[in-house]
Amino acid sequence: MHIVVCVKMVPDTTQVKIDPITNTLIREGVPFITNPFDGPAVEEALKIKDKYGGKVTVISMGPPMADSVIRKAIAMGADEGILLSDRVFGGADTLATSKVLAHAILEVSKKEPVDIIMCGKQTIDGDTAQVGPGIATRLGFNQATLVDKIISLDLERKKIVVRRKQDEWHEIIEVTLPILLTIERDANKPRYPSVPRRIFSEEISIPVWNNYFMKLDLNSIGLNGSATTVKRIFAPEKQQGEIYAEDENGNGVGTLVGVIIKKLEEWKIRSIQNG
Amino acid sequence: MKPIESIIFAVLVAISAYIFLRRIYTLFNFISLGKWEDRFDRLWERFKGMIYYGFLQKRVVQKTFGFNHLMLFWGFMVLLPINFEFVISGFFPKFTLAFLGDTLYTILCFLADVMSAVVFLAVIFATIRRVFFKPYFLESTKEAYIILSTVGLLMAAYFGLNVTGLGLNEKPFESVPVSAFIAKLLLSNNTSEKALYILNRVFWWAHASLFLFFLIFIPYSKHLHILASLPNCFFRNFSFPKSLPRMRFSKDISYGVSKITQFNWKDLLDLLACTECGRCLTSCPANIAGKEINPKEMIHHLKKNLMENGSHIIKSRPFDTIGRPPEDVELPVALIGNGDMSIKEEMVWDCTTCGACVENCPVFIEHFPKLLNIRRHLIMEEVKFPEELISFFENIEARSNPWGLAPSERGKWAQGLNIPTFSSNEGHEYLIYAGCMGSFDTRTKKILISLVSILNKVGISYGILGSEEMCCGDAVRRLGNEYVFDSMAIKNVNLFKKLGVKNIITICPHCYNTLKNDYKAFGADYEVFHHTEILDKLNKKYIFKPNKALKDERIVFHDSCYLARYNNIIEEPRRLIEIITGKPPIEMEKNKKDGFCCGAGGGRMWLEDDADTRINRERAKQAIKENPTIIATSCPFCITMFEDALKEQKDWENIRVMDVGEFYIEGIIDNKDSEDEKKNEEKRRVANE
Structure with a gap:
């Protein structure tokens, strides 16, 4: 069982202020945190690992300092992490981001096939919830979004039963592996890391993959590969x-x-x- | 005495001495299983402490019945030389201590005689107490009765021996008044010498065998304290354990304590020194409120754990090996778990670290620091702790406050008050460290606001950290999360250094203790003041006239553990109250260093509290007994706990809970000022909107 979890470093949005004059985000001095939806995704992956064994790989795309969110996941119990970091990845929208992540997961699966990909349902900065489904589409994986409970996993039949959270009801579905799941924030309480794990996570080296290594077409990634551009950010009146x-x-x-x-x-x- | 008797006696003494010494060696070996800790500094002071607390029993006699123990103890001390004489004369019948000189020897015999009677009475009192008036904190163990009857019989044998000795003219009457008195009652001139001689030998052998039995029994029973408590007083912690040692973090070491051999040797000596007197138990607020924790039982369980696991280790290695076993040694009995040799996991979280157990222990056992070491293990290694703490720790780590509120809001309490950000360049003398409660808790903000109003009035220069301020980490540390605390302490101390902070004022005793005592190991170099200390100083310098508004209030004062017990700030808040009301505050039964915790210390502020065993309710009841109109205290946690408890009963609702500083300032501010203050508050409110 090989599970890949995608995580993201985001600004702590409770601390983001909007400049009243320019109407832009004041990012200075705002601390970065792990996207709060990603902790539960890592936890779900670890729960499967605890029960069935296997390996959990954490992947994140972001600036060099984004390795901190990978280390946090490793402190929780993930086995290894890969940071996708290159200036040319910057400015990406959900389309370009999902391309880079999908490509990286493809690379990873060459060594060890990936059975499950997990993402947080959405990030708290972009709030689009599109990257997960984007990755699944690009890799040709099945997908189940809004999952708040993994009910059962049948390794022989390669089936997973999950519960999807809808507005006023739940949906229980059985899907075939390999699959991408996006996990709801209230699916679980992420585990608190032990100190030996924390020290391990601080000392482990995290490989950084840039575009020299990934060799993606520059027109399909970063700002150039984005289908959308942000015109203006402003605080609603x-x-x-x-x-x-x-x-x-x-x-x-x-x-x-x-x-x-x-x-x-x-x-x-x-x-x-x-x- | 016949030569054959001497030979038999010599053999018995040799056997007993062998058993005794072998046991002592084993006990010493048990202690050596602990980690090394240097307690060999300031030896003269240690010696003096041993005299004071060990020989003079300063702490024992703080409770009335302790006097009985003092008598027993000194009885034994006086009887030591006489028993020495007894044993030697068992080998060499002619031997006496008479060579000390007539006067000294007579005094010795006299004292031994009188003290034997005193000990005999003390034993009777102790037995009556145990049988007929058994306090709940004592257990009726077989051991206790064996010891009491042995001591009682030993004294009886002593008198039997003396009385028959007098009959045989072996001793002068005037040196042993009690024996002489009994002799006069029992002996007549026609008592046959032969009968006397036989009786004398019977008593001699009774005395000898009881004495030797006692010698062997001591190190195998809880009366081991006779041997261990004097060294325990000698090696005591010179001050109350207000801080914990800093830890090292690196690969492949373990954190905290999960087996008995991970304690320090002094922790293990503590276990041997315990007599199960129960004073820790009667002072434990969590136990009194009905929680499972029981400091006496905890020490007793740890002792049994040490004996069991220690024997296992010692058996598995050569007799002459002492010292620690390998770190990964497998022990038969778990430290954390159920059963009478382990500590229940739930119990570990009940402790408020108030320290009443330590303060009340006659022989300086340190109970709660042991629990904190177990907490360290549970949190840092096993990640097993009450669920609600996850979000507490995450909030602290991500946003440096218990609620996870935005750090940028930290300075908001000061908005509209013209309070500058601290800068030593601008000559700010004091840093006001608001703390998490002061920064975010609506009730506590009021205390800060009233404090700055008086500081402004007298022109003291100060600043705050505003959004740069971080949590001090007191609860994080007391809950056992030392890894996180470590980084918090480093960040805070560096910040204070960078800003050139020399003096800090805080309204929170927990921040106070952490900034002052915990941060010492992190290079703290500044003075810390609780606001009651500052107000007390100001009060000496400036004369404020009380406005009489609070003059007739009935004030009950509740001591914060972290101020009174931890940091000896006892009189300052009381003086402030007295200035306003003209009389000292009403004291509850448990006060000052013997105060009773509100229930919020040791991180319990952030744990769910079982509705049936709330400590704050217990303390509120104690306060209500004194019929107050105001309960004054000096800690934001205590205020919260009291206010919560008072909400439980309708007729308690009219009682106000106030911070002492707040009370004092309200008592000296004249009406015009308070009108202005109201207007200002209105302005602030509008500004905030």
Whole structure:
């Protein structure tokens, strides 16, 4: 069993501010973290490894410092990692990104065939949820997106049963391997790394693959290979301000709930869906 | 005494001595299984401490019944030379200590006689207490009764021997008043000499065999403390264990403690020194609140674990080998697990590190640091800990606060207050370290805001770190996540160094202890003050007139463990209260160094608390007993815990919980000021919106 997990280093979006004048992201001083959807993807892969044995390889495309997210996955228990890093990969949209990742996974599978690819459902910076399906399409893998539970895995028949999370229902499907799964954030709680694993992950060397090695057509990758370009980033205008309420006895919450309900009625919002 | 008796006696002594010494060697070997730790510094001070705490039993007599123990102990001390004489005279019947001189010898005999009576009474008191008034913290073990009856019988035999000796004119009456008194009661002139002689020999042999039995029994029973507690006082930690040793991290070493041989040798000596007196148990807030943790039982289980595993190791190697076994030695009994030789895993997380157990132990056993070492193992090696801690650790690592709030929001509490960012170039004297609670907790922010209002008033220059501030890592360390704490400490100390920080004020006792004591090993070079210390100083320098608004409040003061027990800040907050109310605060039964934890220390602030065993409820009840209008304390955690507990009962709702600094400042600010303050607050609120 060989599982590849794709992970991404993203800016901690809770800490991203928008410059009010230029309307662009202020990226300075914003720490980078592992995309929060990717931890659960790594965890699902490790759970399969714990049960059935095998190997977990982590792949990430990004700047040289993105090896930190690979190391984090190795600290959790992944066996090895590969960083795809080259200036010519930069500025890629989901199309160009999925091409590079798919090519890398193809390289990896030459040594050891890949049975399952896992991706986080989406990233918190782009929020498109397209890269996973893009990789599957390019590799000709089956795919199951929005997976929040892996129910069973039959290695002999090469079948996997997963549960897909929909808006108001779940879907349980059986699919044939090899397959790409995109994992929901609430699929699990990613394991916390032990210190020996952390030290191991800090000392292991992570191979960096650039385009000299990958030899991809420059017109299909990076900015040139992107089908979309970002025209402008801006913060949406705030429609309503903050609400502050307190009655004469200093009772905040009770009063506030009343005010909010009144407002919602004013705005003709009649029901709020669960969840 | 017939020569044959001497020969039999000599043989018995030789056998007993052999068993005794062999056991002592084994016990020494047990201790040698631990890791090396240097406790051989400041020897003179150590010696003095041993006299003070060991011989004078300073901590034993802090509890009333401890006096009984003091009597037993000194009885034994006085009887030592007399028993020496007894043993030698068993070989050489003519031998006495009379060569010490008449006066000294008479005094010795006199004291031994009186103290024997005292010991006899003490044994009776102890037995009555155990049988009829058994405190819950003592267990009725067979061992205890064997020891009590042995000591009692030993004294009886002593008197029997003396009384018959008097009858045979072997001893002068005036040197042994108690024996003489008994002799007068029991002996008459027509008691036959032969009967007296036979009785004398019977008592002599009774005394001899009890004495030798006692000698062998001591090192095999919990009365081992007779031998181990004096050295334990000698090798004690000079101060309360307010910090933990820094760790090394590298490949192929293990972290924390998962087997008995990973403790330090002094930790193992601790186990032998325990008499199971139960004082740690009666002072443990978690146990009193109904949690599973039991410091006495913990030490007892560890001791059994040491004995069992230690015997296993010793048996498997040559008799003359001492010292640590290989790191990967396999031991038959697990340290963490169920059973009476192991520590239950759940129990490890119950401890609040309040330190009441350590503070109350008469022989300086350090209970909770052992638990913290087990936590270190569970977290760093096994990654086994209560589930809710995962997000706590992740939040701390990613965003340096327990809630995972954006670090950029850290300085937000100071918005609109004109508080500068710390810069030594601009001559800021103090750094106000807000801490996570001060930065993000709405209730705690108020304490900071009131503190800066007074600092502004007296013109003290200070700055804050704002969004650059990071969590100090107290809870991370106390929960056992030393690897993460290590990097936090390095970052913080470097930041303070870079900024040239010389003085830090904090409102949180946990930040205080970490910045001051934990960071020492990381190169900290600055002074740390709790805000009550600063206010106490200001109070001496400036005379503020109390505004009388709080004059008639009934204030109960609750000590923060990390201030009082850990850092000896006891009188400062009390003085501040007294300034405002004109009288000292009302004390709860457990106060100052014997205070009772609120339940939030040791990382328990961030753990789920079982609804039936809440420590804060227990402490709130103790406070309510004093009928207060305000409960004052000096720690944001304590405030949170009290406020939560008071919400549980309707009639407790009117009691205010206040920080001492906040109380003091409210008590001296005049009404005009507070009007201004209200307006300012309104402005801030508008600005924030």
